[in-house]
Amino acid sequence: MRNSHDKELGMNRDITRRDFLNGVALAVGAAMVPSPLLAKFQGQGDDYPPARTGLRGSHAGSFETMHSVRDGNFWESAGKPVDTGETYDLVVVGGGISGLAAAHFFRKVAGPDARILILDNHDDFGGHAKRNEFRVNSRMVLGYGGTYSIESPAPYSPVAKSVINELGIDVSSYPKYVAKDLYRSMGLAPNIFFDKETFGADKLVVNPAPLGTGESQQSAVEDKAWKQFLAEAPLSEQGKRDYERLHQESKDYLPGLSSDEKKARLARMSYARFLTELVGVNEEVTRVLQAGPQPLFGLGIDAVAAQDAWGLKYPGFRGMNLDPTPGPGMNRDAIPNEEAEKYFFHFPDGNATIARLLVRRLIPAAIPGSTAIDIVSARADYSRLDRSSSPVRIRLNSTAVRVKHQGDPTASEEVEVTYANGGKVYTVRGARCVLACWHVVIPYICEELPEKQKQALASAAKVPLLYTNVALRNWKAFQKLGVQAVYAPGSYHSRFNLDLPVSMGDYECPEKPGDPIVVHMMKTPCKPGLPARDQHRTGRTELFTTTFETMERNIRDQLARTLGPGGFDPAKDITAITVNRWPHGYAYEYNSLWDPFWLEGGESPCEIARKTYGRISIANADAGAYAYTDEAINQAWRAVQEISRN
Numbered sequence: 001m002r003n004s005h006d007k008e009l010g011m012n013r014d015i016t017r018r019d020f021l022n023g024v025a026l027a028v029g030a031a032m033v034p035s036p037l038l039a040k041f042q043g044q045g046d047d048y049p050p051a052r053t054g055l056r057g058s059h060a061g062s063f064e065t066m067h068s069v070r071d072g073n074f075w076e077s078a079g080k081p082v083d084t085g086e087t088y089d090l091v092v093v094g095g096g097i098s099g100l101a102a103a104h105f106f107r108k109v110a111g112p113d114a115r116i117l118i119l120d121n122h123d124d125f126g127g128h129a130k131r132n133e134f135r136v137n138s139r140m141v142l143g144y145g146g147t148y149s150i151e152s153p154a155p156y157s158p159v160a161k162s163v164i165n166e167l168g169i170d171v172s173s174y175p176k177y178v179a180k181d182l183y184r185s186m187g188l189a190p191n192i193f194f195d196k197e198t199f200g201a202d203k204l205v206v207n208p209a210p211l212g213t214g215e216s217q218q219s220a221v222e223d224k225a226w227k228q229f230l231a232e233a234p235l236s237e238q239g240k241r242d243y244e245r246l247h248q249e250s251k252d253y254l255p256g257l258s259s260d261e262k263k264a265r266l267a268r269m270s271y272a273r274f275l276t277e278l279v280g281v282n283e284e285v286t287r288v289l290q291a292g293p294q295p296l297f298g299l300g301i302d303a304v305a306a307q308d309a310w311g312l313k314y315p316g317f318r319g320m321n322l323d324p325t326p327g328p329g330m331n332r333d334a335i336p337n338e339e340a341e342k343y344f345f346h347f348p349d350g351n352a353t354i355a356r357l358l359v360r361r362l363i364p365a366a367i368p369g370s371t372a373i374d375i376v377s378a379r380a381d382y383s384r385l386d387r388s389s390s391p392v393r394i395r396l397n398s399t400a401v402r403v404k405h406q407g408d409p410t411a412s413e414e415v416e417v418t419y420a421n422g423g424k425v426y427t428v429r430g431a432r433c434v435l436a437c438w439h440v441v442i443p444y445i446c447e448e449l450p451e452k453q454k455q456a457l458a459s460a461a462k463v464p465l466l467y468t469n470v471a472l473r474n475w476k477a478f479q480k481l482g483v484q485a486v487y488a489p490g491s492y493h494s495r496f497n498l499d500l501p502v503s504m505g506d507y508e509c510p511e512k513p514g515d516p517i518v519v520h521m522m523k524t525p526c527k528p529g530l531p532a533r534d535q536h537r538t539g540r541t542e543l544f545t546t547t548f549e550t551m552e553r554n555i556r557d558q559l560a561r562t563l564g565p566g567g568f569d570p571a572k573d574i575t576a577i578t579v580n581r582w583p584h585g586y587a588y589e590y591n592s593l594w595d596p597f598w599l600e601g602g603e604s605p606c607e608i609a610r611k612t613y614g615r616i617s618i619a620n621a622d623a624g625a626y627a628y629t630d631e632a633i634n635q636a637w638r639a640v641q642e643i644s645r646n
């Protein structure tokens with residue numbers, strides 16, 4: 001049965017994809033894997049990292065070394081490090097936006113000739129800001145493998161804005177590049193896919209009130225959408241009544257309490273509890289809404305505070321008479337800010353363009369061109385990233401395994417950094433070091449840090465996610481079904497959509513349904529019912545142990561079941577799949593349900609974690625417990641200022 005179904009899905013099709021080891025953890029550390037073999041593990045399709053397909057993000061070959069350091073068996077087989085003899089003014093661990101920004105800021109302090117080495121364990125730079133490039137019928141189609149856009153719940157700081165400006169990005173010019181009304185003019189709308197395993201029937205239904213867009217309005221379009229939804233959704237009569245009531249009722253579910261008292265209660269209960277215990281909706285309604293907050297927090301409504309749901313304009317609060325000022329303990333993502341909402345810019349490859357612009361500043365020969373627009377279609381020359389003739393070097397496939405001062409940290413003038421690359425272990429030295437890597441990694445590679453700081457670093461368990469890009473020959477099925485985005489609370493990926501239609505310079509986005517396109521899919525492997533950090537830990541293990549073959553089958557099956565009625569054929573229409581696996585994804589953000597200090601006051605772990613130690617300072621978005629590009633930049637700036645005082 002499986003074989004014939006697999007054939008219908010196209011599992012036998014020769015798309016560039018199924019990676020050599022299916023991306024499951026290698027039994028041996030990557031430090032022991034020689035370079036040519038390592039190249040085979042890193043996804044397939046091209047010598048050019050952005051064009052590699054299959055299992056990307058934390059690709060096979062990028063994480064095994066660090067896992068063996070964590071497990072305490074790395075040094076058994078590592079051999080004696082080779083001294084490269086290289087010395088730098090600054091060594092940066094981590095080539096994401098924070099690490100690249102740290103190099104950028106350091107050159108302002110130390111001058112353009114400062115010698116800087118950036119190490120990263122991936123085969124591409126940018127960290128989460130990752131470019132996915134496809135060719136369909138010789139046309140380039142771009143997707144974002146991680147960081148989607150310039151956006152942040154709070155306004156960008158002057159420092160972060162200055163970097164954006166210096167890179168030549170004019171955020172206010174964004175409307176020039178986006179065909180804002182394209183999908184709407186074709187009648188495409190957000191839909192919900194009800195799957196038979198969760199809701200008893202496979203059914204695609206228009207979504208009358210996508211979460212987070214505010215309470216239901218009484219416009220004619222919405223009226224029609226509601227009618228259609230209530231007629232077609234595979235929910236019981238009670239479920240439908242409750243769903244509609246939740247969106248339209250204006251009732252105070254905590255009568256007799258002041259606004260502050262209500263907020264204090266809402267901060268301590270999950271949105272799921274608010275819905276079932278206070279609003280009194282039936283269980284089908286919570287099942288529909290369960291995956292709603294996943295794109296922000298990697299968690300469902302069981303683990304997100306009701307007060308945050310109110311801030312995010314989820315339904316149910318219309319009659320609660322809550323004072324609009326944010327309540328104590330609100331997650332920063334849930335605090336609305338008009339100025340921040342206006343500061344938005346989406347490149348076709350997301351914020352990978354910011355990473356590429358930073359790299360072009362640091363190593364001009366690596367990427368041709370001169371503007372923030374011409375870079376969108378420019379091809380980077382990876383062979384130029386690590387040349388001795390350049391003051392700044394980026395060394396990929398290089399995992400830092402030990403960072404330590406030479407001698408007494410309070411008096412030392414040098415930091416020795418040991419890294420693994422292509423089956424060997426090397427040392428370099430730097431007058432300073434910025435650790436712009438994930439905080440959970442740091443206690444393992446920098447053992448000399450104080451115990452309290454290491455504990456704070458270790459608590460920054462990141463949010464696991466899959467960002468999947470599927471290249472299609474065309475998007476006629478979307479047009480036929482009138483669908484632009486699908487929310488699928490019970491499916492493998494909880495949502496997928498056509499990307500914003502953005503054309504820049506030579507790059508033209510797909511505007512006709514017959515054009516090739518990239519469909520973006522998102523999954524967060526959370527485990528409802530567990531505390532937030534445990535959900536993330538369990539989800540991380542799931543991502544590291546699921547084969548690409550399983551993911552591919554789920555992707556094909558989901559797209560076929562959702563879009564099949566519109567003529568979609570997964571065997572014919574899919575030309576490539578890139579699953580960006582991020583077991584260590586968003587920085588963990590504090591919230592009132594799981595972090596008492598956030599509600600009641602006290603030093604946050606990230607403040608303890610990011611303290612500078614001798615000649616080593618600490619950056620990364622984790623250092624601000626805030627999963628946004630501006631924070632990666634802010635923390636890089638702070639780390640460089642602190643390290644430059646020594």
Ligand SMILES: Cc1cc2nc3c(=O)[nH]c(=O)nc-3n(C[C@H](O)[C@H](O)[C@H](O)COP(=O)(O)OP(=O)(O)OC[C@H]3O[C@@H](n4cnc5c(N)ncnc54)[C@H](O)[C@@H]3O)c2cc1C
Binds near residue numbers: 127398585619628
């Ligand atoms: C899927 C996804 C979508 C996102 N979307 C957005 C968005 O739309 N807008 C937004 O503002 N933010 C978004 N973010 C948040 C994003 O993480 C930040 O914007 C920012 O890119 C983080 O940069 P960073 O340099 O701090 O961390 P990272 O990008 O994680 O870079 C750190 C780098 O250090 C490397 N590293 C770790 N350990 C070692 C080691 N031992 N040796 C060498 N290198 C090491 C890591 O592999 C990584 O490459 C998103 C994040 C994810 C995961």
